[in-house]
Amino acid sequence: MNTTRWQQLISSREARGAPNGAWRPRFFRPAREDDADGLGRLLHDDARIEIFDTIDRQLADLVKTRHPRERLGERDVARLVGEHLNGAPVEAYGVWVYYPWSHRLVHLLDEAEFVELRTDRNKHKISGEEQAALARRRIGVVGLSVGQSVAMTIALERSAGELRLADFDHLDLSNLNRIRTGAHNLDLPKVVATAREIAELDPFLQVTCFPEGVTEDNIERFLLDGGKLDVLVDECDSLDIKLLLRASARARRIPVVMETSDRGLIDVERFDLEGDRPILHGLVGDLTPERVRGLSTEDKVPYVMQIIGQDAISLRLRASLIEVQQSVSTWPQLGSAVVHGGAAAADTARRIALGEPVRSGRYYVDLEELISGPEGEPAAAGAPRAPGPALAAAAGPLPAAEAGAVALDPARLRRLVEAGVAAPSGGNCQPWLWVHEGRRLGLFHDRARSESLADFQGAGGVVALGAAAENVVLAAHREGLSVRVSPFPREGDEDLAATFAFFGAPTPGAEEHALDGLADAIGLRHTNRRPGQRAPLAEEHRAALRAAVESIPGARLGLLEAPAELDEIGALIGAGDRLRMLARQTHADMMREVRWTEAEAEARRDGLFVGTLELSPTDLAGFKICRDYRALELVRRWGGGRGLERMAQKAIRCAAAVGLITLPRARLTDYFQGGRAVERAWLTATQLGIAVYPMTTLPYLFARLIRGRGEGLDAETAEAATGLRERYLRLFDVDDATAEVLLFRLSLAGPVSARSLRRPVDDVLVVR
Structure with a gap:
């Protein structure tokens, strides 16, 4: 039989079926003449009817349930059924129910007896x-x-x-x-x-x-x-x-x-x-x-x-x-x-x-x-970081004060440190401890606050210290002081990131004053993650940002602005976020940064208050689900997690550009200088009305992959990161020796919903 004939037969059978909306059966009670005639016509007209007649079993079941205390044999049941029928023909007893959608005709006890028997076992x-x-x-x-x-x-x-x-x-x-x-x-x-x-x-x-x-x-x-x-x-x-x-x-x-x-x-x-x-x-x-x-x-x-x-x-x-x-x-x-x-x-x-x-x-x-x-208990996200004053107690004295350096009165010292702590830091960890001793200000790296798997060898924390140092220099110039900065002045002591000497008059080796106008933006600078609009950067803005970065010797600013480039970097940043979220340790580090309520943010005054992340209600709900690593562990086992890439991709879709600040070598001194370049660029962007959103997971993941040979990364994460690196290198002019200091989005965006808080000066300043 050919296919066409099959189709014709199927179509004809469908046409004879019950309407899709039919759900009510038809009832025929043969004891009534009209119903008996209707049942006869139905049987004559529809050859597809299947008949199911178990009325004998139903009647037997009925009489047995009505005599629960008696042990009835077959003859007893037959007798009781006969008495119950009282001469009525069994084929006409009860009701015949027709189901038009299945062409089944079923002989049943009528409603009262049907309900009685069907619910008997409910008692x-x-x-x-x-x-x-x-x-x-x-x-x-x-x-x-x-x-x-x-x-x-x-x-x-x-x-x-x-x-x-x-x-x-x-x-x-x-x-x-x-x-x-x-x-x-x-x-x-x-x-x-x-x-x-x-x-x-x-x-x-x-x-x-x-x-x-x-x-x-x-x-x-x-x-x-x-x-x-x-x-x-x-x-x-x-x-x-x-x-x-x-x-x-x-x-x-x-x-x-x-x-x-x-x-x-x-x-x-x-x-x-x-x-x-x-x-x-x-x-x-x-x-x-x-x-x-x-x-x-x-x-x-x-x-x-x-x-x-x-x-x-x-x-x-x-x-x-x-x-x-x-x-x-x-x-x-x-x-x-x-x-x-x-x-x-x-x-x-x-x-x-x-x-x-x-x-x-x-x-x-x-x-x-x-x-x-x-x-079981949710995986711990990690305890709060220990406070840093113990670092100062163990650090020993600062290097000797330079000749001619002036002493800072308490009010001036406080203003300088307030400017310093206004600097950005990864996850708003604020990894600084300031020690004032005589006529010397020391900036220590409080590693306990910035240490994480995502920050290889503490380089990200050093970038924050460089940015803080830049603010101190700008604030000192606003105070009418000259400043000499000595990065990592003590051989073998990487905790002492810098010392500052202040002078009342110009002095050899002091910081230049070319960018002093940026000081006014220190209190205004902030991260802006709000959705913006993908509008091209003005040429003069592009030039100003490059000039700010390149005022630090060796620092360079790479910009991605073409739509295809932005789409690709959005995909890469999103993939990096997924890797960070699905790896247990980096997930714990990330969750340690987040403050979930305003009260918690106010009490701690560090980390990232969830309100600053500018998440949509849907993304916020998803992010809250991600708090529990056990759920993400399942997602990872399933090979999923692509939805974790979406927030970064959405952020880049409204970028004017994505920038990468680099230095040619990857020593801690380079990251310190890179931090100063970051702050100069960010303060410049603030004055130009350009929103800045750091998106740093990839560069620091790559640093661990390249210079740390993947130490601390599981094999699956390391392999995936290697694949991302190959694509990343097609976008930026970097190599394995380059210090990739900050990857960030530039956009035109509205005002933020909330800003990150800073710890009080009294918590981060030690005066000896």
Whole structure:
């Protein structure tokens, strides 16, 4: 038979099938003449009908359940069945039920006896009086993934007389990991598939379908038509509908039950008892349906986190949320969790419907925790760094004061150090300790504050010290002082990064005054991570930035400005961020930098307050998930994490340019001078109204890879970083000997939401 003939046969059979919207069976009671005639016509007209007649077994089962104390033999059962029929022909007894979608004709006991026999095994977990009361209850279920299991369990127990089902979606193959139905139902409306399953279980149970889902237009019908719902079960994915359902249910005093299919969470809101109860327990504040309508799955994540609680979700779901719209299209659900949750939600709804004292709140029936124990403690992000004054005590005296150097009075000393601590530092670690001794100011590297796997040999901390030194020089010039700076003045002592001598008049070897105008920008300089606009740098701005950098001998500024170059460096920086996040130690170092609340930021006055990161709500939710390395460890095991690259890529999409400040050699003195070049460029950009955003992961990762031969990096991270390096070298004119001091974004951006704080001068200044 050729393909065309097959297609014709399939099409003709589909045309004769039941409409996709049909979910109600037809009933024929042959004891009634009209029904007997209708049944005859049906059998004559439809040759595809399959007949299922087990009425003898049903009658036998019925009489046995009615005589529970008697041990009935086959003859006893036959006698009792005969008495029950009282002469009526068995083929005409009860009801014949026709299911048009499957062409099945089933002979059943009629409704009263069917319900009696089908619920007999509920006794006495559900008493007869309770079963009768439940037959008068109405339960609505919105969302038929988890909701299908809820509805089917309610139908199994017959814990409602009417079920109202709402879902606008059709069945997809990807739904069949958690929705119990056949593959022949694919593309069928979920409400229809569920209603058919219920009808095939219990054709007498009243089911009302809303295949368009719940909308603003029909919500009143869903809640009230045919009588007010006694319980509303919310299992929909649409956040705006979740909010609308609760607002409407609260207004009509209808209790709401929700199951999340993660950790067995059952959420109960007894609006019937608490008419002024905050929606979703107040977790979403004054969030309105309008604010969340039409959001993508990815953009829903922060609101989902608000609703179910970031710290309350399972480890695997946390890890999976990082992968939403990366390696998975939406958040995952397992059939076991859905079935378990459906049963729990149905049980809760039944007890509410019976008037049992179920309180509002959140309840967890976490099988993984109950059966196999807790998941364990989150991986530690590292303790706060130890304070630095002990460094000064162990450092010994500063080198002797130079002839002619002036003493600094306390007020002037304080102003100079305040300027110094206004400098930038990686992760705002502020790795400086200032020691004033006689007529000498010493700048020490407090390595305990800057030490991290990402900062090879402390070079990044030294860059911060160089920037701080530049500020001190500029501030001293503003005070009318000349300054001589001696980097690393003591042989073999790398903790003493520099000493400063101040003079009341010009002196040989003192710092030049060509850039003194930058002093006014010291208090204004800050990191700006806000999204900006990709507009080209003006030629005079480009020249000013280069001049500022190259005023330090040997320092160079490389700029990427072509769109293709920016796209590539965005991809590379994002990949570097992913490597840093997925490696255990660098993740711990990064999390140590972050201050998660304003109170913590104010108390510590170091690190990166999360508000300065300018994250979108979605990115912030994802970043909070990333706090727990156990979730990232799963992501790494799965080969995922591409979503971790997105924030850097978004940042570069609005860059005017990406710059790299370098020096030709990679000694600590070069990084110190590089820090001074960084500060000169940054202060210049501040005066020009150009936003600066350091993005330093890659250069310092490469430094460890090249000069440290990958020490401390796992093999997978080192191999991936090597691949990134090859691409990076096509963008910048550097080699393995180059000190890559700072990689940063330049953009035109609006004002920042918050600025990083600095530790008080009294915490970082020791006067001997």
